[in-house]
Amino acid sequence: MSALETLIQLAYLVAAACFVLGLHRMNSPATARNGNLLSAAGMAVAVGATVVLIVTGHGPVTSVSPVAWVIIGAGVLVGGGTGLYSARTVKMTAMPQLVSIFNAVGGGAAALIAIDDFIRLVGQGASIPLETSIPTVLDVIIGSITFTGSIIAAGKLQGLIPGQPIILPGSRLLTLALAVVAVFGSFYFFAGGASLPVFFLVLAAALVFGVTMVLPIGGADMPVVISLLNSFTGTAVAMAGFVIDNPVLIIAGALVGASGAILTKLMADAMNRSVLNIMIGGFGTGDAAAGAAAGGPSGSVREIGADDAAIQLAYAQHVIIVPGYGLAVAQAQHAVRELAEQLESRGVDVSYAIHPVAGRMPGHMNVLLAEANVPYPQLKEMDDINPEFERADVALVVGANDVTNPAARTNPASPIYGMPILDVDRAKSIIVIKRSMRPGYAGIDNELYVNPKTGMLFADAKDGLAALTAAVKAL
């Protein structure tokens, strides 16, 4: 190994260390931004080292054709430009689907590397050893599933594809058939086969599988799906590292594959569901209906007007706001902050109770509220705020449903039994802003709404908050 090659390998090591330390620094809000910059610096080092590797002829070929430089330059310009523009201009509420798109193209790039490598190997007519065929086939299958799956997930979040679970007749059979094709095709290659038509058949099966895997899953579950697909991309990239024999791809890919898997499990745990259950789909279609029938709450709903609600809020000492999915969908994060500022100017103590899965992704609510300039110390996590509900005069629930349902604590027959919830029902009084009595995505009724302490303000989150703010101002 020449001195230069050693230096390049050391640069890759530095990059890998930056990725690990960068992820580690993202553990805490204080160092997170710094950690992301460190990770970006590692990326710059790795890409820089690769440019040096190519220029000095230590890459795959000793003299690089001008065409190759045009391909790389144009690719970086087009892809990087698109990425930069969309990342700069995207609204924060639309950010989860953009992350999904970035994930899709990452998986696509990883798959393309294996496709290119395989076509080249077949063209050479050489036999393909097991240590090449395994990572190649895995890379193509996982990368392709990620590519189409992430695009469908983004489409669901953006509303281009209906968010409800889409179950076409025979779709499960089709998914199964695709899986069988992919598995048998893989074993064909592991056994030393080198047929291009079979390869493209496996590729097509994986691409369609990505679509049929995500379509039957409801929009509210998309965060878990995106996180899982993110983990898939990491794995595909690690496999690409094996294919082209590059350590930094292996390290970074494995790092993301593992961390994405943990993150996926944490997100599913917060909703008291298994990842398998989500991927199979059907929540809110079959078993949930049985649960609702078993424990439907009875009682009457008390409706409250904006003026009455405003009086309750304005003369309270301690108000806890519980923002949820409905607030994110209505993009009411600025409206809620205005109301909170009005209340604070009247001496009311305001805090926000953030359920781990509030919003469209874990932590998404924090991002949205931070964007609306809500002071970070006012955002309380579930475990910190739950003991405080007993002392709260009013709990204001904005577009949150299942995460406030006391059935999770009290009714063992409920499908959400055991899910950690916010103890909103322990507040002295409760105001719920909600468009209708429609159940949340778990498809069950919320007994909080028939609690005698609860007043329902039927409105869109944004309009309801604006009406409350106006009413508080007028007092």
Place this chain on the structure above:
Amino acid sequence: MSPELLSALTIFVLAILVGFEVISKVPATLHTPLMSGANSIHGIVLVGAMLIAVAADNPLSQLLSFVAVAFAAMNVVGGYVVTDRMLQMFRKRPAPPQPKAGGEGQG
């Protein structure tokens, strides 16, 4: 099994274990930025895309590697920029925020 493959497998397994440890300690608040941050890290696939672009010696291979480079570059650049935008919002605010005049069109 060649020594190269063996050492590659070794770092693969160790990197997986590091990934498990690094994430298990992150608070829920940071999960979305973290997912986005991890998403940008797998943009390292750009390195691989550049290497296959250099080796490409026929039109099909050149086309595939061009798309791969473009995809990977979008993943890297977009991923880091959007993560930074998210994390920017967690900065400490020593003074109470002043309502901005007309600067709130993003909501």
